[in-house]
Amino acid sequence: MVHPQRFERFSKFSTLVTAVAHLIHVAHSFTRPVQGECQGWHICRPTEEELARAKVCIIRSVQNHCYAEELKCIAKGSPLPSSSSLWKLHPLQDPDQLLRVGGCTAQAGLNMNETHPIIIPGQHHLATLLVCHYHEAVKHQGRHLTEGAIRAAGFWLVGAKRCIGSLLYRCVTCRKLRGKTEHQQMADLPAERLQVAPPFTYVGVDVFGPWEVVSRRTRGGHANSKRWAVMFSCMSSRAVHIEVIEAMSTSSFINALIRFFAIRGPAKQIRSDCGTNFVGASRELEMDKTSPTFQKVEKYLSTQSCTWVFNPPHASHMGGAWEHMIGIACRILDCMLLEENKSCLTHEVLTTFMSEVTAVMNARPLIPVSSDPESPLILTPAMLLTLKTGSTPPPPPGHFDEADLFKEEWKQVQSLVTSGKERSLVSKKGTSFS
Ligand SMILES: [Zn+2]
Incomplete structure (x- = not known):
C-alpha cells in the first residue's frame, strides 16, 4: 500500500498513475515472469491493465486514509454516523474495495461508473490532481464543463463546487486567457x-x-x-x-x-x-x-x-x-x-x-451537474447524438499486450514523443493511450 502523503509530490494525475503502474510492474516481475519481453521498467510502457490497477490502488489508499471511520462502519454493517461527510451518499464498496456512491440507481445497460461514481475526498491532493486533469481535458473551460467531465469519468468529488472553484481561480492559463474564470449563463429559447x-x-x-x-x-x-x-x-x-x-x-x-x-x-x-x-x-x-x-x-x-x-x-x-x-x-x-x-x-x-x-x-453538461446521489448521471449533447454514456467502456476481456498488437507502430510513436517531434498531435495521442 502506497502512503497517500507521497502523492503530494506529483503535480499531474497521469504521471502519478504511470509511476504507481511502474511500481506494480516491478513488484509483479519479482513474483511472476512478465508476459512478453520486458526491456526494463523505464522502457516498457505500463499496460492498460497495469494503469487501471494503479488507479484503483491510488484511490483505495486515499479512501483508506481519509475515510477510515466510514470503512470500519461499512465492514461492520452498521450505519454511518450522521456527522460523516458521506452520510448522504449511502456509500457502498465495489469488488475492488473502492467506496462508491450508493442509492438505488441500478439501471440496466449502464456500468458502475455512471450509476455509482467513485467517491473522492475534496480536500485531498488527489482531488486537486483530478480537477486539473479534467480541467485541461476540457481546454480550460469554466466550472460547469470541468465538473461535467469529472462526473462523466465516474468520479464524485465531495465538496466539488468549492474544490473546482478555488482551483480555477488559481489557474494561470485561465487568467492568461480571460482574466477571470467564466460562468455559463442560459440563453433565451427560440x-x-x-x-x-x-x-x-x-x-x-x-x-x-x-x-x-x-x-x-x-x-x-x-x-x-x-x-x-x-x-x-x-x-x-x-x-x-x-x-x-x-x-x-x-x-x-x-x-x-x-x-x-x-x-x-x-x-x-x-x-x-x-x-x-x-x-x-x-x-x-x-x-x-x-x-x-x-x-x-x-x-x-x-x-x-x-x-x-x-x-x-x-x-x-x-x-x-x-x-x-x-x-x-x-x-x-x-x-x-x-x-x-x-x-x-x-x-x-x-x-x-x-x-x-x-x-x-x-460533452458539456446540458443541465447542472446534480449533487443528488440518486441521479449521478449527466446529460450531454454527445449522449443524445451517439447514444453512448460519458466514460469509456471497459477494455475487452483477455490479455492484450502491445507486443502482440502493434509493436512496431508503438515504438515509432514512442520515439517521436521522446524526440519531441510532432508535439502538437503525437503528444496528445500519446496521453490518450495512457
Ligand atoms: Zn484553466
Missing part, C-alpha cells in the same frame, strides 16, 4: 429549441473566424491563407457541428453544407441570425434574399427539402443561443492556440482543432 426532433433537424448557422494558416505556394499562384468556420448548432439537442471553409464564397459555403448534411443527415430548417457574425459574413457571401448567389444556396437546399429562415433584425433574443455557442467555441480554440506554435497552424491542424472543439462542446 421556438425550435422547445420542439422534440431528432438531432440537427432545426439548425442554427453562423460563420466565425478568420484564422491565418500556413500554406505552401502552389504553381498557379498561392493558396488562400485565411480560414473561416461554419458552425451548425442543433436547436433541440444543443449539439454543434463545425466545418472549416477555405474562402468566404458561395461554393465553399455550399460545400460545407453538403459535408454537414452528409455526416449529420438532412435538416428541415436552417436559421441564421441578423444580429450575429452572419451579417458581415452574409454580406461577403452575398447571402441576400434577392441575390443570385443566395438563390444558388436555396436551390441546393430545396433539393434537400430544407428551408432557410432569416431571423428578423433587432430580434437579438433569438440569436442569444448562437452568440453563446460561438463564444464557447472561441474560448476553447483560444486555449488550443495558446498551446500551439502559431507558425505551425496549418489547415490540417486547424480542422483537427475544430473537431476537438466540437467534441469538448458536445
Whole structure:
C-alpha cells in the first residue's frame, strides 16, 4: 500500500498513475515472469491493465486514509454516523474495495461508473490532481464543463463546487486567457429549441473566424491563407457541428453544407441570425434574399427539402443561443492556440482543432451537474447524438499486450514523443493511450 502523503509530490494525475503502474510492474516481475519481453521498467510502457490497477490502488489508499471511520462502519454493517461527510451518499464498496456512491440507481445497460461514481475526498491532493486533469481535458473551460467531465469519468468529488472553484481561480492559463474564470449563463429559447426532433433537424448557422494558416505556394499562384468556420448548432439537442471553409464564397459555403448534411443527415430548417457574425459574413457571401448567389444556396437546399429562415433584425433574443455557442467555441480554440506554435497552424491542424472543439462542446453538461446521489448521471449533447454514456467502456476481456498488437507502430510513436517531434498531435495521442 502506497502512503497517500507521497502523492503530494506529483503535480499531474497521469504521471502519478504511470509511476504507481511502474511500481506494480516491478513488484509483479519479482513474483511472476512478465508476459512478453520486458526491456526494463523505464522502457516498457505500463499496460492498460497495469494503469487501471494503479488507479484503483491510488484511490483505495486515499479512501483508506481519509475515510477510515466510514470503512470500519461499512465492514461492520452498521450505519454511518450522521456527522460523516458521506452520510448522504449511502456509500457502498465495489469488488475492488473502492467506496462508491450508493442509492438505488441500478439501471440496466449502464456500468458502475455512471450509476455509482467513485467517491473522492475534496480536500485531498488527489482531488486537486483530478480537477486539473479534467480541467485541461476540457481546454480550460469554466466550472460547469470541468465538473461535467469529472462526473462523466465516474468520479464524485465531495465538496466539488468549492474544490473546482478555488482551483480555477488559481489557474494561470485561465487568467492568461480571460482574466477571470467564466460562468455559463442560459440563453433565451427560440421556438425550435422547445420542439422534440431528432438531432440537427432545426439548425442554427453562423460563420466565425478568420484564422491565418500556413500554406505552401502552389504553381498557379498561392493558396488562400485565411480560414473561416461554419458552425451548425442543433436547436433541440444543443449539439454543434463545425466545418472549416477555405474562402468566404458561395461554393465553399455550399460545400460545407453538403459535408454537414452528409455526416449529420438532412435538416428541415436552417436559421441564421441578423444580429450575429452572419451579417458581415452574409454580406461577403452575398447571402441576400434577392441575390443570385443566395438563390444558388436555396436551390441546393430545396433539393434537400430544407428551408432557410432569416431571423428578423433587432430580434437579438433569438440569436442569444448562437452568440453563446460561438463564444464557447472561441474560448476553447483560444486555449488550443495558446498551446500551439502559431507558425505551425496549418489547415490540417486547424480542422483537427475544430473537431476537438466540437467534441469538448458536445460533452458539456446540458443541465447542472446534480449533487443528488440518486441521479449521478449527466446529460450531454454527445449522449443524445451517439447514444453512448460519458466514460469509456471497459477494455475487452483477455490479455492484450502491445507486443502482440502493434509493436512496431508503438515504438515509432514512442520515439517521436521522446524526440519531441510532432508535439502538437503525437503528444496528445500519446496521453490518450495512457
Ligand atoms: Zn484553466
